[in-house]
Amino acid sequence: MKNKKLWLILLMLIILTPFGLILPKLFGAGGAWGEWGAQEIQKIIGYAPLGLKRLNELWRAPFSGYGVRGTGELSGYLISALIGSVLVVVIGFLVGRMVARRDKKR
Numbered sequence: 001m002k003n004k005k006l007w008l009i010l011l012m013l014i015i016l017t018p019f020g021l022i023l024p025k026l027f028g029a030g031g032a033w034g035e036w037g038a039q040e041i042q043k044i045i046g047y048a049p050l051g052l053k054r055l056n057e058l059w060r061a062p063f064s065g066y067g068v069r070g071t072g073e074l075s076g077y078l079i080s081a082l083i084g085s086v087l088v089v090v091i092g093f094l095v096g097r098m099v100a101r102r103d104k105k106r
Contacts, residue, residue, distance in 0.1 A: 010085060017081035
């Protein structure tokens with residue numbers, strides 16, 4: 001029963017993910033909160049830290065702008081949330097199994 005509740009909470013979080021796009025647009029707050037690049041940070045606070053500028057070029061998002069060909073922005077956002085959640089669950093499961101095996105050998 002405990003696991004069922006966790007799965008339901010995870011599903012609810014995935015479903016609520018698009019509010020990160022919807023609410024800022026609804027209230028004219030710009031892009032999704034916390035997803036600013038170096039240029040957006042510079043507009044908001046007047047400058048962009050040098051470390052942020054360097055890191056900005058290090059990583060390119062697999063779904064830039066959450067765009068998934070053939071879907072709208074909202075669908076891409078949900079797909080990104082689903083993929084990220086699945087990766088976290090799978091990695092967590094694998095790490096849990098490795099720890100359980102290690103403890104069993106002791």
